[in-house]
Amino acid sequence: MTAGEDRELVARFKSGDQAAFNQLVRLYQKRVYAVAFRMVRDEEEAKDLTQEVFVKMYTALADFRGEASLFTWAYRATVNLAINQIRRKKIISWVPLLEAEEKPAEPKEGLGERETARLKQAIAEAVKKLPPKQRAIFILRHYDELPNEEIAQIVGKSVGAVKANYFQALQKMKKYLAEWKSVLTSGVKAYELPS
Amino acid sequence: MNCHKFEEELQKSSTLKAIEADAAFGEHLKACPVCQVARAEYTRLFDLLAADQPPLPDDAYWASFPALVRERIEKVHSRPRWKPVLGWSLPAAALIFVMGIALFVSKEKPNLANLTAEEAFNYTGTIEEAADLPLPENTLTSVAAQAEEELVGTLKVEELVYTLSEEQLKTLEEKLTDFKL
Numbered sequence: 001m002t003a004g005e006d007r008e009l010v011a012r013f014k015s016g017d018q019a020a021f022n023q024l025v026r027l028y029q030k031r032v033y034a035v036a037f038r039m040v041r042d043e044e045e046a047k048d049l050t051q052e053v054f055v056k057m058y059t060a061l062a063d064f065r066g067e068a069s070l071f072t073w074a075y076r077a078t079v080n081l082a083i084n085q086i087r088r089k090k091i092i093s094w095v096p097l098l099e100a101e102e103k104p105a106e107p108k109e110g111l112g113e114r115e116t117a118r119l120k121q122a123i124a125e126a127v128k129k130l131p132p133k134q135r136a137i138f139i140l141r142h143y144d145e146l147p148n149e150e151i152a153q154i155v156g157k158s159v160g161a162v163k164a165n166y167f168q169a170l171q172k173m174k175k176y177l178a179e180w181k182s183v184l185t186s187g188v189k190a191y192e193l194p195s
Numbered sequence: 196m197n198c199h200k201f202e203e204e205l206q207k208s209s210t211l212k213a214i215e216a217d218a219a220f221g222e223h224l225k226a227c228p229v230c231q232v233a234r235a236e237y238t239r240l241f242d243l244l245a246a247d248q249p250p251l252p253d254d255a256y257w258a259s260f261p262a263l264v265r266e267r268i269e270k271v272h273s274r275p276r277w278k279p280v281l282g283w284s285l286p287a288a289a290l291i292f293v294m295g296i297a298l299f300v301s302k303e304k305p306n307l308a309n310l311t312a313e314e315a316f317n318y319t320g321t322i323e324e325a326a327d328l329p330l331p332e333n334t335l336t337s338v339a340a341q342a343e344e345e346l347v348g349t350l351k352v353e354e355l356v357y358t359l360s361e362e363q364l365k366t367l368e369e370k371l372t373d374f375k376l
Contacts, residue, residue, distance in 0.1 A: 022261040052267075055264060163207075174240050
């Protein structure tokens with residue numbers, strides 16, 4: 001989906017074509033969900049956040065001028081909502097009576113994949129240790145492979161800060177996942193050097 | 196030998212393949228043992244991270260998703276604004292009051308004289324505020340403050356990271372595990 005196609009759908013929606021909005025939702029729903037899940041690490045919360053992003057988008061489209069791509073807008077909304085959610089959870093956990101017990105995610109894999117489930121859990125725990133904005137930068141950069149400039153727009157930081165935070169996040173992830181190093185040592189794919 | 200070219204490349208390109216596709220850097224990589232070690236380490240990390248795929252809801256959920264969004268939009272738009280304000284204002288005010296008291300009681304004021312840089316940082320929420328606390332002379336706090344200053348909004352972080360000694364970096368990493376943007 002290009003920015004031009006985005007604009008066309010937005011224009012159709014603004015002129016009263018409600019189906020165009022549904023089309024935008026269908027186009028972006030899974031990508032928004034993936035970012036939301038990686039941020040909050042909870043399926044139900046991620047579903048809820050994803051819906052909320054599109055509710056906000058519905059209202060915001062009236063003023064959308066297409067200066068940035070719609071998906072950049074959606075990423076920004078997802079990241080901001082997720083960060084708020086994470087912070088809210090942190091505050092709530094300060095109040096002993098309302099403290100939400102964090103349940104480890106249920107591994108989806110069968111018995112043969114127990115190790116993979118443990119690894120996923122370890123990654124989830126490691127990601128959760130990253131500060132919210134650094135987490136967002138890491139996710140957008142590593143998993144979504146967005147360019148630094150776009151991430152800078154999304155999180156509202158300079159390109160330099162994005163680069164620095166991505167690097168810091170990688171260093172931390174390396175440290176947090178150090179015990180898993182040996183698991184992959186024998187199974188690491190040999191990357192060919194360019195000739 | 197202290198080469199950071201691989202890390203520098205890593206900050207520019209998000210995938211290892213993209214880094215290795217750069218012919219000029221490929222030549223360097225062939226000859227540089229430090230970068231080869233870094234490459235092996237990040238290859239392992241990236242392989243580990245590849246296992247982390249989000250559990251996507253099933254197709255039925257996605258098929259009904261636009262309708263769920265619509266439902267929620269209608270709920271938001273049809274909600275009369277004055278009713279919830281009147282109906283919920285009193286319980287909400289009471290809840291905020293109770294939560295405020297609970298927060299006040301639960302957030303004990305720490306003994307500033309015994310705070311480490313990290314604790315000060317966690318207490319205040321930002322490194323700037325932490326640096327303003329009347330803490331005893333603490334080299335680490337100033338290092339952390341300097342790091343934060345350098346990190347935010349400038350490109351100097353590369354210089355900073357690469358100019359600190361291994362020992363300083365280790366201490367900084369241990370104490371400043373959660374630097375804020």
